[in-house]
Amino acid sequence: NAGVMQNPRHLVRRRGQEARLRCSPMKGHSHVYWYRQLPEEGLKFMVYLQKENIIDESGMPKERFSAEFPKEGPSILRIQQVVRGDSAAYFCASSPTGTAYEQYFGPGTRLTVT
């Protein structure tokens, strides 16, 4: 059973470009969480999605950031018009249900904005 997959692992964007980060949850998992880790910091929650639904986006910046988890395909975290401050590691985690205690993390995508 493959783990949580994220791609790309590294992404470089110039200021003003768009970044698209993908997350494929573990097989059988329908709940996805996105976290951001700034340098020297812990992970900060961004958004929690279920298939075709956003459950909690309280940690998502109001502008430029959006997330989706379609019926088919991976979950996508989209950052429009990236700025230097968006440079971070973005982690995706999945769980089989919303109440399952364990979340399985992907390897992360390191976004660098130049």
Added chain:
Amino acid sequence: AQTVTQSQPEMSVQEAETVTLSCTYDTSESDYYLFWYKQPPSRQMILVIRQEAYKQQNATENRFSVNFQKAAKSFSLKISDSQLGDAAMYFCAHRGYGGSQGNLIFGKGTKLSVKP
């Protein structure tokens, strides 16, 4: 709002010795989960140990054990017989029990060094 505090930015331990990492948290809930995650230089988040708040017995996983003090809202991690491979960032995390409270709240982490 829930918060998680790790007061030790860095710790060091001699190989084969024991080290304890501290964590305190704040929550108004009575049911919740607590976790310790390890993040080695590869940056992969690895679950080390978990504790359900309703369980009085402290969780153990091989060389890793916790001291869970619910009234004091304290959740420390003890690593026995430290190994070089234990060197990493360690994050304490809290998670609510309800379905809409799925997100983990992390502390800022403790960087553990292991000296040979």
